[in-house]
Structure formats: C-alpha cells, structure tokens
Amino acid sequence: xxxxxxxxxxxxxxxxxxxxxxxxxxxxxxxxxxxxxxxxxxxxxxxxxxxxxxxxxxxxxxxxxxxxxxxxxxxxxxxxxxxxxxxxxxxxxxxxxxxxxxxxxxxxxxxxxxxxxxxxxxxxxxxxxxxxxxxxxxxxxxxxxxxxxxxxxxxxxxxxxxxxxxxxxxxxxxxxxxxxxxxxxxxxxxxxxxxxxxxxxxxxxxxxxxxxxxxxxxxxxxxxxxxxxxxxxxxxxxxxxxxxxxxxxxxxxxxxxxxxxxxxxxxxxxxxxxxxxxxxxxxxxxxxxxxxxxxxxxxxxxxxxxxxxxxxxxxxxxxxxxxxxxxxxxxxxxxxxxxxxxxxxxxxxxxxxxxxxxxxxxxxxxxxxxxxxxxxxxxxx
Amino acid sequence: xxxxxxxxxxxxxxxxxxxxxxxxxxxxxxxxxxxxxxxxxxxxxxxxxxxxxxxxxxxxxxxxxxxxxxxxxxxxxxxxxxxxxxxxxxxxxxxxxxxxxxxxxxxxxxxxxxxxxxxxxxxxxxxxxxxxxxxxxxxxxxxxxxxxxxxxxxxxxxxxxxxxxxxxxxxxxxxxxxxxxxxxxxxxxxxxxxxxxxxxxxxxxxxxxxxxxxxxxxxxxxxxxxxxxxxxxxxxxxxxxxxxxxxxxxxxxxxxxxxxxxxxxxxxxxxxxxxxxxxxxxxxxxxxxxxxxxxxxxxxxxxxxxxxxxxxxxxxxxxxxxxxxxxxxxxxxxxxxxxxxxxxxxxxxxxxxxxxxxxxxxxxxxxxxxxxxxxxxxxxx
Numbered sequence: 001x002x003x004x005x006x007x008x009x010x011x012x013x014x015x016x017x018x019x020x021x022x023x024x025x026x027x028x029x030x031x032x033x034x035x036x037x038x039x040x041x042x043x044x045x046x047x048x049x050x051x052x053x054x055x056x057x058x059x060x061x062x063x064x065x066x067x068x069x070x071x072x073x074x075x076x077x078x079x080x081x082x083x084x085x086x087x088x089x090x091x092x093x094x095x096x097x098x099x100x101x102x103x104x105x106x107x108x109x110x111x112x113x114x115x116x117x118x119x120x121x122x123x124x125x126x127x128x129x130x131x132x133x134x135x136x137x138x139x140x141x142x143x144x145x146x147x148x149x150x151x152x153x154x155x156x157x158x159x160x161x162x163x164x165x166x167x168x169x170x171x172x173x174x175x176x177x178x179x180x181x182x183x184x185x186x187x188x189x190x191x192x193x194x195x196x197x198x199x200x201x202x203x204x205x206x207x208x209x210x211x212x213x214x215x216x217x218x219x220x221x222x223x224x225x226x227x228x229x230x231x232x233x234x235x236x237x238x239x240x241x242x243x244x245x246x247x248x249x250x251x252x253x254x255x256x257x258x259x260x261x262x263x264x265x266x267x268x269x270x271x272x273x274x275x276x277x278x279x280x281x282x283x284x285x286x287x288x289x290x291x292x293x294x295x296x297x298x299x300x301x302x303x304x305x306x307x308x309x310x311x312x313x314x315x316x317x318x319x320x321x322x323x324x325x326x327x328x329x330x331x332x333x334x335x336x337x338x339x340x341x342x343x344x345x346x347x348x349x350x351x352x353x354x355x356x357x358x359x360x361x362x363x364x365x366x367x368x369x370x371x372x373x374x375x376x377x378x379x380x381x
Numbered sequence: 382x383x384x385x386x387x388x389x390x391x392x393x394x395x396x397x398x399x400x401x402x403x404x405x406x407x408x409x410x411x412x413x414x415x416x417x418x419x420x421x422x423x424x425x426x427x428x429x430x431x432x433x434x435x436x437x438x439x440x441x442x443x444x445x446x447x448x449x450x451x452x453x454x455x456x457x458x459x460x461x462x463x464x465x466x467x468x469x470x471x472x473x474x475x476x477x478x479x480x481x482x483x484x485x486x487x488x489x490x491x492x493x494x495x496x497x498x499x500x501x502x503x504x505x506x507x508x509x510x511x512x513x514x515x516x517x518x519x520x521x522x523x524x525x526x527x528x529x530x531x532x533x534x535x536x537x538x539x540x541x542x543x544x545x546x547x548x549x550x551x552x553x554x555x556x557x558x559x560x561x562x563x564x565x566x567x568x569x570x571x572x573x574x575x576x577x578x579x580x581x582x583x584x585x586x587x588x589x590x591x592x593x594x595x596x597x598x599x600x601x602x603x604x605x606x607x608x609x610x611x612x613x614x615x616x617x618x619x620x621x622x623x624x625x626x627x628x629x630x631x632x633x634x635x636x637x638x639x640x641x642x643x644x645x646x647x648x649x650x651x652x653x654x655x656x657x658x659x660x661x662x663x664x665x666x667x668x669x670x671x672x673x674x675x676x677x678x679x680x681x682x683x684x685x686x687x688x689x690x691x692x693x694x695x696x697x698x699x700x701x702x703x704x705x706x707x708x709x710x711x712x713x714x715x716x717x718x719x720x721x722x723x724x725x726x727x728x729x730x731x732x733x734x735x736x737x738x739x740x741x742x743x744x745x746x747x748x749x750x751x752x753x754x755x756x757x758x759x760x761x762x
Contacts, residue, residue, distance in 0.1 A: 025564035032538070032562075157413070158754060169563070169723055171556045171731075178544075178552055181413075181750040182743035183406035325732075328709075333727055342550055342740040346714055348733035350552075351706075352724050359723040362563035369562040373539060373754035 001033055004368060004375050005053070005104055007040040007097065009124070010116025011076075014138050014164075015041075016067040017361035018115060023060045025365070034372060039110075040100065041066055041076065044118060047093035048076045048085045053100045054108075058083060098127050105132030109375035111368050114139040115361070126152050129159065134374055136367045137162040138360055140238045147250055159374060161367035166239045167193060167334045167354040169363030175350060176246055179340050186247055188339040188347075189308040193239045195332035195355040196222045196230040197261075197304040201317075202330045205301055210288040211281040218277070222332055226273040227281075231261040233304065237315045240306035244313045251313060259316025261288075261304070295319040301327050325349050382414055385749060385756050386434070386485055388421040388478065390505070391497025392457075395519050395545075396422075397448040398742035399496060404441045406746070415753060420491075421481065422447055422457065425499060428474035429457045429466045434481045435489075439464060479508050486513035490756035492749050495520040496742075507533050510540065515755055517748045518543040519741055521619045528631055540755060542748035547620045548574060548715045548735040550744030556731060557627055560721050567628055569690040569720040569728075574620045576713035576736040577603045577611040578642075578685035582698075583711045586682055591669040592662040599658070603713060603736075607654040608662075612642040614685065618696045621687035625694045632694060640697025642669075642685070676700040682708050706730050 006022070008015055022036050029036060037057040040049035048066070050056035058066075062083045069078055080087050088096040097112070104110040110133045114121050119141040126149065129135050135153065137143065143150055143162060154160055163173045172191075179186055192198045199222050203213040214231070217223050223230050237258045244251055264270070266280040288302075295302050300319040303326050307314050320327045325347075329335050334354025337347040353359050387403075389396055403417050410417060418438040421430035429447070431437035439447075443464045450459055461468050469477040478493070485491040491514045495502050500522040507530065510516050516534065518524065524531055524543060535541055544554045553572075560567055573579045580603050584594040595612070598604050604611050618639045625632055645651070647661040669683075676683050681700040684707050688695050701708045706728075710716050715735025718728035734740050 021564055028564050163559075169559075169565075170729065171552055171559055174555055174559065175552045178550075178555065178747040178751070179743070182550070182747040183402055183409050184550075184743045331727065342737075342743050343733050346712065346734065348551065348731075350729075350731055352729035353727065356723075362560070362565045362723050366559040366563040370559070 001030070001035050002372060002375060003035045003037050003108070004372060005037045005039050005108065005110045006368065007042075007049075007100060007110060007112050008038065009042045009097075009112065009114045009121055010118070010139065011041055011043050011066060011070045012115065012117070013357040014360045014364070015115035016070055017357040018113070018364050019063045019067055021361050021365045023063055026060070029369070034369065036368070038063060040097070042093055042097065043070065043076055044116065044120075045089060045093075046076050047088045047096055048079060048083075049088065049096060049100060051084050051086060053103055056084060058085070094124055097124055098131070101128035101131040101133045109134060111136055111371060113137075113364060113368065114142065115364065117141065119145060122149055129153055129156065134159045134161075134371045136160075136364055136371070138164040138364050140165045140235075140242060143242050143245065144238045144253060147245075147252060150245055159371070161371060162242070163367050164360045164363035165242050167336065167350070167352075168356060169359040169366070170334060170336070170350055170352050170354055172243075172336050172350055173246065175348065176243065176338065179338065179342070179348075180247070184340045184342045186338060186340045187309070187344070189243055189247075189306070189336065190326065191306050191334065191336035192303055192326055192329055193306055193334055193336070193354065194230060194236045194304060195334060195353070196227075197233075197236065198329055198334065199332045201301070201303050204288065204292050205296075209282070209285045211285050214281055215277065226268075226276070228262060228266075228268065228273075228276060233258045233260055233315050236304065236306055240308060240313055240315050243306070244308050247308065249311070249313070255313065257314040257316070259314075261317075291317065303327065303329070325351065382411070382416050383753060383756060384416045384418050384489070385753060386418045386420050386489065386491045387749065388423075388430075388481060388491060388493050389419065390423045390478075390493065390495045390502055391499070391520065392422055392424050392447060392451045393496070393498070394738040395741045395745070396496035397451055398738040399494070399745050400444045400448055402742050402746045404444055407441070410750070415750065417749070419444060421478070423474055423478065424451065424457055425497065425501075426470060426474075427457050428469045428477055429460060429464075430469065430477060430481060432465050432467060434484055437465060439466070475505055478505055479512070482509035482512040482514045490515060492517055492752060494518075494745060494749065495523065496745065498522065500526060503530055510534055510537065515540045515542075515752045517541075517745055517752070519545040519745050521546045521616075521623060524626065525619045525622050525634060528626075528633060531626055540752070542752060543623070544748050545741045545744035546623050548572075548717065548731070548733075549737060550740040550747070551715060551717070551731055551733050551735055553624075553717050553731055554627065556729065557624065557719065560719065560723070560729075561628070565721045565723045567719060567721045568725070569688075570624055570628075570717065571686055571688050571690075571707065572715065572717035573684055573686055573707055573710055574715055574717070574735065575611060575617045575685060576715060576734070577608075578614075578617065579710055579715065580713045582682070582684050585669065585673050586677075590663070590666045592666050595662055596658065607649075607657070609643060609647075609649065609654075609657060614639045614641055614696050617685065617687055621689060621694055621696050624687070625689050628689065630692070630694070636694065638695040638697070640695075642698075672698065684708065684710070706732065
C-alpha cells in the first residue's frame with residue numbers, strides 16, 4: 001500500500017465534497033494499492049490537524065463530522081472534542097501548515113489541496129511547494145496573481161496539478177499538457193468556460209429578454225449570489241489566464257481584454273445586488289437583443305468566449321456560426337476547442353459539465369491520485 | 382536533468398514519426414529537465430542496440446538515418462556501419478531486449494515502446510514489465526489478447542500507458558482513467574472510433590452509393606490496403622475491448638458482438654482484394670442504401686459505433702439522431718461520449734482527429750513523458 005498524506009485548505013462546498021469522495025473511494029483506492037490519509041483540514045480562520053502528522057489520520061467518521069459541521073455553519077473548533085486533533089487559529093494555523101509541510105514534504109510527500117476561493121493561500125502554497133510538497137488547486141487565485149508567484153508555484157511542474165480550475169473536472173488542462181509535452185504546438189484555443197454565461201447566451205436565442213434569462217439562471221442556482229460576479233467576465237478571464245500561462249505566455253490579468261456584460265454605472269460601486277436585479281438588469285435588454293438579432297441575421301449566435309491566439313488573450317461576446325461546436329452549445333455545458341499542428345483543420349474538442357461541487361471535487365481527487373508516483377511513503381501493510 | 386531511456390519496437394510509420402518527434406522536441410524537453418535517450422530500435426526481424434545500454438545512446442543523426450532507411454525499405458542491418466551499435470536477429474533480438482530490460486529496468490527505468498502492429502511482442506512486453514520496465518503501446522494487439530496477458534501487462538498499472546491505442550492522440554484513455562480514479566463510475570460509452578468508417582458513414586448521407594464512398598476513401602488513403610480490414614469492424618472492436626477492459630470488464634474479443642459491413646461470401650477466403658473492389662463491393666450498395674434511407678425517414682443517420690453499457694459491448698451500425706454529437710460527425714474525426722455520475726444528463730465528449738502517424742506518435746510521446754516520475758536515472762549535468 002502506498003500512502004498519500006493530504007492536507008485540505010478550504011472546506012466549503014468543493015472541499016466537503018472532496019472529503020466525501022475520499023471516504024467513498026476507500027475500497028476503490030485500496031484495490032489500486034493506495035491509501036489517502038487526511039491529516040488536516042483548514043477553513044479561512046483555523047486549522048484542525050492530527051496530533052502526530054507522521055502517523056495519525058482523521059478517520060472517516062471524523063471527516064464526515066467536519067462536513068456536517070461546516071455545511072451547518074459551525075466552526076472547525078466545535079469538533080475539537082471528538083478527535084485526537086489540535087486546533088490552530090489565524091497566523092498560528094499558517095505556521096502549523098508550514099511545520100507539517102517541513103516534516104512530511106521531502107521525506108514522504110504531502111499533497112496540500114486548496115479548495116478555497118481565497119488569494120490568501122498563495123504564500124502558504126509557495127512555501128509548502130518549496131518544502132517538497134505537492135500542490136493541488138481548485139482555487140484559481142494562486143495561479144492568476146502576479147507572474148512571479150505563478151512561476152514559483154509551477155517551478156516543480158510535476159508537483160502541481162490544477163485541472164479543476166478550468167472546466168471543473170473536464171480534462172482540459174490534462175489535454176493541453178499532453179499536447180505540449182509531445183511537442184505539438186497549440187495555435188489557438190477558443191472556449192465557453194462559464195456554465196452560467198453559456199446557459200444565458202443559449203437561452204437568448206429563443207428571443208427571451210436578457211434580464212429574464214439572468215433572473216432564471218439565478219433562480220436555477222447557476223449564478224453567483226450577485227450575478228454581476230458572472231456577468232463581469234472576470235471568472236472566465238481567470239480561466240483564460242491560466243490556459244495562456246500554461247502555454248508559456250508571460251501575461252497578467254491586465255493584459256487580458258475583458259468585456260463586461262454590464263457598464264460601470266450598474267456596478268457594485270453604484271448599486272446594491274437588489275437594485276441591480278430590480279432595475280439595473282433590464283436596462284441591458286435592448287442592447288443585447290439588438291446584438292443577438294444582428295448575429296442571427298448572419299446565421300450566427302452570440303457566445304461569451306475566451307480566445308487565446310497570436311499573443312492575444314481576450315474574453316467577451318463573439319458571433320459564431322450556429323452550426324459550430326460553440327454555436328450548438330445549449331445549457332450549462334462548457335466546451336473548449338484546441339487547434340494545434342495535429343488538430344489543425346478540425347480541432348480537439350472537449351465538452352461537458354464545467355461546474356458543480358461533485359465534478360470539481362472529482363477533478364481534484366483525480367489530480368491527487370495522479371501525483372502518486374511522487375510519493376515515497378509506503379505502509380507496512 | 383532526468384533521463385528516460387527508450388527502446389522502440391516497430392519502426393513503421395508511427396515508430397519513425399516518434400523518432401522524428403523525439404529529435405524535434407530536444408530543446409523543449411531539455412527546458413523541462415528531461416532527456417530521452419534512445420538505446421535501441423527493433424523491427425520485425427532485428428534489433429539495433431547501442432554497445433553499452435547504461436551509458437550510450439543513438440544520436441539524432443543516427444535516428445534520422447534509421448527513419449530514412451526504413452521508409453525506403455532498407456533493413457536495419459544496413460545501418461550497422463554508421464553507429465556504435467550491435468545487431469541482433471530473430472530469437473537473439475528478443476533475448477537481447479530482455480537482457481537490456483534486466484540491466485536497466487529496476488535500476489533506472491526503461492520505457493519499452495511498442496509501435497508495431499504485431500501480436501508477437503506480447504511475451505517480450507510481459508517479461509520486460511516484470512523486470513521493472515515501463516511499457517508504452519500504440520499497438521493494440523497486446524491489450525486485446527487473452528485476459529491473463531492483459532492482467533499481467535497492467536499489473537503495475539502506473540507503469541503502462543496506451544493512449545494511442547484508442548483515438549490516436551485524443552485523450553480518451555487519460556479521461557476515462559481520470560474519471561475512474563476519482564470514483565466517478567462510468568455508466569455508458571458510445572463512440573465513433575474509426576476515422577475510415579466515420580468518413581464512409583457521413584458521406585453516405587449525401588446519397589452516394591456505398592461502393593463509391595469506399596473507393597473514394599481508399600483513394601484518399603483513409604483505408605487499409607484492403608478496405609475489408611476496416612469494413613470488418615475488427616479494428617473498432619479491438620478499441621472497444623481496450624475501453625471495456627479499462628472499465629474493469631473481464632471480457633475477450635469473443636464476447637463482443639461485431640457487425641461486419643460485408644458478408645462472409647465476400648470475405649478474404651472467397652475473393653481477392655481486386656475482386657472485392659471490382660465486383661464484390663457494389664453488391665452491398667442496395668442494402669446499405671435502404672438502411673440509410675430508413676434512418677433518414679426518422680430524422681436519423683447511420684453511424685458505425687462502439688457501445689459499452691450494462692455489460693454489453695458491441696460494435697456495428699446504429700441509427701442516431703442527426704442532431705447529436707455522433708450524428709453531426711463529418712469527415713474522419715473520432716468522437717467519444719462518456720456518461721458517468723458526473724456526466725449523466727449530458728456526456729463528457731472528446732472529439733478530434735483519431736488517426737494519422739503524426740497524431741498517434743504524439744500520443745505515444747506524451748505517454749512516455751508522463752511516465753517520468755517513475756524513472757530515477759539522472760544525468761550528472
């Protein structure tokens with residue numbers, strides 16, 4: 001049996017789902033000769049970690065108790081009395097993560113898994129990476145900060161995986177990496193990488209007003225609590241930046257041209273979420289309707305896409321042929337078209353659900369398992 | 382720098398292209414801290430191997446000379462005088478491969494790469510695998526023989542890769558493996574896995590006779606020299622068997638229901654290639670035309686697909702909605718739809734060129750590179 005020690009940062013929806021997957025996959029992984037040993041779990045305020053990180057682990061009952069506590073809004077500290085764990089808060093939590101990474105990193109390996117949505121994990125991740133730990137990210141922020149941070153995190157490129165940052169569990173990063181490794185130069189990537197905006201744009205084809213479609217998307221749970229966080233395009237831009245940097249482009253967020261679907265006067269600084277949904281959103285209907293109609297007259301549809309090509313990385317609305325993989329897209333599926341020497345006349349296309357805690361956490365787990373050859377910790381059993 | 386020693390079995394089109402890729406990727410791989418060291422190349426009759434497999438390698442000029450010789454029909458023995466190599470023939474070639482595997486396998490790792498189309502490599506592959514070597518396959522035969530051989534080859538599942546056996550360089554195996562690793566059970570796979578039959582079936586939609594479409598496909602170089610080797614469906618069945626076994630199904634070729642597109646009386650035993658193309662093929666036109674028309678009346682198209690579902694693995698013609706990923710397929714692209722817990726209502730779809738030496742060899746190279754964490758041989762440089 002080979003053991004993969006895991007320390008989880010962030011136990012919101014994706015983190016909790018990951019712990020569920022780890023527990024549910026015990027017998028599957030055991031058949032593959034693998035054991036995942038969760039030694040610590042952190043949220044934004046504190047870290048719960050086993051007393052002895054070299055030998056102990058959080059058992060399945062305890063992992064499920066963490067999920068129950070976090071999903072009901074209780075702090076990690078409420079769990080202190082049921083396990084052989086220690087609690088560290090704030091700065092001490094960070095110190096302890098580094099200490100554990102120093103203890104396990106080079107000797108047996110440790111996967112530090114970031115399922116948070118915070119940019120505050122970056123320093124910790126850089127340090128644990130320098131201490132020989134592997135890093136797995138669902139969190140896009142550490143890869144979309146300054147290029148120096150990106151370089152440092154990806155210096156040991158075999159020890160970092162981040163499939164779930166783009167298209168959730170869809171094998172987009174893995175496919176791009178395979179092409180790059182085989183010396184097949186990627187010429188052009190175009191993709192619809194937001195399930196929310198994919199849904200919105202495809203619903204507009206039926207002639208529904210933009211405001212109504214966005215309200216419906218919010219009702220269906222497809223949007224962030226404030227839909228402007230989707231409509232700004234910033235989340236898609238982060239994914240585009242990750243892909244562009246994966247291609248070796250040394251660019252920052254500022255280098256990406258991002259089209260927001262609402263103007264500044266309807267922004268967070270000018271009105272509340274309620275006001276935006278109540279009165280702001282409908283002000284956008286006319287303009288979007290005209291653009292949809294103009295596209296339709298040419299046999300095209302509007303899609304919110306990222307385009308990475310010729311040192312140009314941009315994110316926004318684009319007219320595309322109705323009868324193309326992107327034009328045919330309906331619902332909340334993501335789709336990515338990759339053009340390279342091998343996939344020149346017709347692209348390599350990857351399509352499927354690109355959001356959801358289950359799918360995202362499954363992608364994270366696949367990344368962890370895929371790192372196994374870098375771990376040298378074996379059980380005696 | 383980390384060194385990956387490589388021994389290549391089979392230097393037809395894919396093998397030659399692999400050697401080209403290795404040479405062309407030198408500086409790319411060097412930036413990733415990698416060196417591929419080709420220590421031997423074998424064809425069906427002989428093995429050329431460096432004098433000292435622990436330290437020497439075939440240099441790029443020599444690798445290109447091998448490609449030139451093989452593509453012009455010269456034997457490997459014609460190259461003996463230009464490199465510091467030894468030549469081994471027939472049984473002695475096999476003995477030497479095993480000896481080299483024993484020398485390098487456990488100590489530093491050796492990637493034995495099978496780009497042949499032969500079933501005669503199986504015993505060698507099983508032996509080198511047992512000696513600690515990694516195995517990379519473009520050759521489907523070793524994975525489609527008896528289940529005991531498959532079990533033995535995949536026993537050390539991290540040390541064998543075979544992406545290019547299904548869909549050439551398309552990341553089909555990698556995607557299925559990722560889903561399986563993350564405990565996302567695969568419910569159903571349906572795919573068009575033959576570029577030849579994909580082309581033929583999509584051309585039939587325009588009302589062209591089957592015989593004319595097959596002749597055109599042969600003219601375009603899409604078919605095997607005898608198109609019956611495509612029309613029999615056996616190549617698709619081999620790919621289906623590999624996918625089914627990857628899902629853990631313990632089945633053999635005999636368990637797959639394969640629909641041949643020609644009857645036994647037009648088979649290899651009854652008529653020559655010339656007779657089949659001259660008079661046999663057109664006998665099939667009427668039946669196929671009727672099936673295409675019947676499908677069309679229901680808004681469907683005919684596709685030659687593999688279906689893996691509910692312990693049923695079959696390969697043959699199926700009516701599919703015109704407006705589905707498989708129904709929309711044109712030209713020689715492959716497409717695979719994977720349904721799992723995470724991709725239930727809408728599948729994970731992978732589409733793109735699924736044939737060609739360039740693409741196939743690129744997939745093989747990506748597999749070799751992806752094995753790097755299992756190698757422990759470092760250059761002093």
